Amino acid sequence: MKIHEYQAMELFKEYGINTARCELALNAARAAKIAGDFGSKVVVKAQVLVGGRGKAGGIKLASSSPEAEKIAEDILSMEVKSIPVKKVLVAEAVDILKEYYLSITVDRDSKRMVFIGSSSGGVDIEQLAVNSPDKIHKLYLASTDIPPRKEIQDFAVKIFEDESLAEKAVDTMLKMHRLFLEKDCSLVEINPFVKVAGGGLLAVDAKINFDDNGLFKHPGIAELRSAEEYSADESSARCAGLSFVSMDGNVGCIVNGAGLAMATMDVIKLFGGEAANFLDVGGSSNPDKVLTALRIILSNKKVKVILINIFGGITRCDDIAKGIILARDGIDIPVPLVIRLIGTNDSEGRQILKDKGLTVLEGMSEAVQKAVELAK
Amino acid sequence: MSILVDNNTKVIVQGITGRDGSFHALSMREYGTKVVGGVTPGKGGQKVGDIPVFSAMEEAVAETGADTSAIYVPAKFATDAIKEAADSGIKLIVCITEGVPVNEMLENYYYVKSAGARLLGPNCPGIISPGKCKVGIMPASIHMPGKIGVISRSGTLTYEVVYSLTETGMGQSTCVGIGGDAIAGTGFIDLLAMFEEDPDTDGVVLLGEIGGEAEEKAAEYIKTEMKKPVVSFIAGRSAPPGKRMGHAGAIISGGKGTAETKIEAFKDAGVPVADKPDEMPRLLRDLL
Missing domain, CATH: 3.30.470.20 (ATP-grasp fold, B domain)
Structure with a gap:
């Protein structure tokens, strides 16, 4: 987990590490006040978690309190790599x-x-x-x-x-x-x-x-965890106990296990597609998790198909199948589902889905290929 | 033969009265593993199935002569469990638990080593020598006894590859999951060396992923030290930099740990790298 510079500075102070005098400002007036109190040149620094804020113009020197106000105003209205700046750190400019x-x-x-x-x-x-x-x-x-x-x-x-x-x-x-x-x-x-x-x-x-x-x-x-470190989808996935990373493609993925989830994305790419996300539903296969996973993926309007790739170990295929049915009955799924189930209780899982008119594949390559075709 | 575990392995399950511990203790026993006891502090004298429960590792080892432990306790108790196992004279400690703090692992790694024991994991599926012994959580049914060694940083991806090996008639001597964390008790090189020595292993499948430089070091080792054929797959070719891909250790940082450098290193060492997991049996067959 990452934290902002001003939070790290606070921890440095707590541990007795010498820092340049600095204070946080949420608005330009406050920045001017801090600069006035310091009575010296100050550096106004955008507080964002992404790198490259200096190059983006998010770090500037001010030689007076009014100038600090002007600069803080500019920085507080800018974006660094499309992250809006909401806070600035005003630090004494040292020689x-x-x-x-x-x-x-x-x-x-x-x-x-x-x-x-x-x-x-x-x-x-x-x-x-x-x-x-x-x-x-x-x-x-x-x-x-x-x-x-x-x-x-x-x-x-x-x-x-x-x-x-x-x-x-x-x-x-x-x-x-x-x-x-x-x-x-x-x-x-x-x-x-x-x-x-x-x-x-x-x-x-x-x-x-x-x-x-x-x-x-x-x-x-x-508690210091910043919403900036994650996309909205990533944050809601985190709350639901799912491991999720947003990607740029249009093939939504639900996979169990991090290694298989990565491999699934790789094979999607190999077949000429692009994954919309990395998603590991985890070991225990609570049917509700599948529902939540589908809901999060569907909130991304770019998604044209959802690939569910499950190799049951601790995860039971019948639980996954129940989750898929739960989702289909409970929410609108406007895109095709490509389902591959194998491993623990796979025949039970397949039967549950078959009874509801869904087809289930066995091979990973075949499932990925089908999903990529449907996404085109 | 096989490596690390076989018919003679005697296993204690730490955290045996928990939901996961009891389920897997019984499933390991059903597979034929000699699960000789379990430990949960304060629950000595109870039984899980017919497996006796002890309150402490020292007592459990003294009573049963166990040489291996499998840890299923929650992350906040994992360090205590690992140290207790090392102190009791256990030789192989398999830590299934996920989420052990890295700074605790820095200490645990050297603690176990100085006790003369070996740690596998944490955050790993465990180890299986098909037909002989299973210490972990993998679905036993996909395995088949044979002559291929498998080493992996992942759980389900390993199942995927083992399944395709079995489907094509290539059984396994031992399959080992080293875990997905930044600090692993046992690494690729330790296991490559064991497979190289094992007379019943003919070739090795190595499943790596992004993050760290363990695959690059393994490639170097294979190039200089190994005669047996090795084939590989690297998960995470399409992963973006700076994002943690599920596993604590699966992150590309500062341009290091990318799939490209790992694939390059393996190719340079003469190790074929599969584009898809189901290609591995064919790649291996070509070399045997």
């Missing part, structure tokens, strides 16, 4: 002497936590990793215990040229480490982490992602 990069995340391959740092901050780190991999330093941690200070010091001096700066970075890294574990994060990133006049280090931007599996332990953080 930047140098920009660094610092983050902590999990390395899947080594199964270790890893600190990543660079003396070339302020740029896209993934791009930097491709163009100048030698400028990126990594420190893999042997366990989830607090790492020995010496280990972090040795790492920090590679990035921060002078020792007093490195010491300050070590303190920040220990705080990032604590935040990462205590809140079940998957990424804590400061980019840029800047050196200012007087020798201090400040977080000028903040990014925190959370492990969805850990959210049950942190109800306060789960």
Whole structure:
């Protein structure tokens, strides 16, 4: 799960990580007031979860309170990648002497936590990793215990040229480490982490992602979930306990299991079609879930056919069949259904559908091919 | 032969009195698996069918001589269950549970390792050596004893491929689901090595998906270390970047973990990659 920069900044402050002075504004007048209170130049930043807000004109410098008001007004009326901006962060503009990069995340391959740092901050780190991999330093941690200070010091001096700066970075890294574990994060990133006049280090931007599996332990953080991260369909699917991702095509999909759901989309593409969505109905096959899934898919007017591909394991084919009948009796289904059922209780499931005049296929390729043809 | 589980495997089901635990304990037993006991804290002395329930793993292992456990507890208790199994001397811990926090898995992975045990999963369908032993949730009926090893990050996609193998008369030595999470207790390479050693496995089917770089590393391993043929399928060619596709670990981030790089890596290692799951038996047959 992603959160906004201003929310991440709040967490940084809670953990004692030094940030540039900043406050959230929901309207231009408030932005002007904050700029006036700071009594300095400020940066007005659009708060959206998508990347590329800088390029879209969502980050601007203001040298006075009236200018901050004008800029905030502009930014609050713009869209970044078709997401309307509803909030801006007003931050004190600091004199930047140098920009660094610092983050902590999990390395899947080594199964270790890893600190990543660079003396070339302020740029896209993934791009930097491709163009100048030698400028990126990594420190893999042997366990989830607090790492020995010496280990972090040795790492920090590679990035921060002078020792007093490195010491300050070590303190920040220990705080990032604590935040990462205590809140079940998957990424804590400061980019840029800047050196200012007087020798201090400040977080000028903040990014925190959370492990969805850990959210049950942190109800306060789960509440921060932004509607922006998901389409309306994705949000209603989430409420119904379905795993759903919106796509651009016209073949609606209902599949059990994430791997098979992905493979189904792939085979649709192979046959020249495009999936309208990824949808995993999950293991337990409550007939109501099928009804909800059909309802969500049908709310997308682009959909011309719905492909139901079920390989019963824990999921019982007769439950799925009952769900399909429930939906057909309860809601208007204006598009053809292509149904493929196999596995646990498939003969019962087929019989239920056959009795209602629906045909059921056995092979996945044959079902996908038929759905793609119907969508054309 | 087969890998990891066979006729001699003795299984304890952790969380046996729960809805999923009891259902699958009985279904595993029906398949012929030696389910020698179950554990649910505070429920020692009860029975599920005729399977004795113990309150703690240590006691269950001492009483039954079990060497394997299958975990069906809710996610918030999974870490305790994994550690308890490792402490009890169990050698193979199969964690079916989905939704275990990643940061807990970082700890669990090394905890199990230092106890000298092996963890499979979490968020996996388990493992089956057809005709001998099933530890997990897969539908047993689609499997057939034979000489093909199957390794997969997915559940139902594995069933799809196993079904088409069985349909074409290609039975399986062992089918293993490593799970769909970012951190897996057992990876592709561990299992490829076991299949390479297993005299009764002639070839391997590897089912990968987007996210991480495990497939790329597996391709490298196959290229340098394996003599037996391997064929592959990668799910998620049509998945958009930055979106989590159901599985916690199935996400393309920062240009890494795409289907293209994985397919490229396999082709480079001489591993044919199927365009559709039902092509795999033919691809494998061509190499055997």
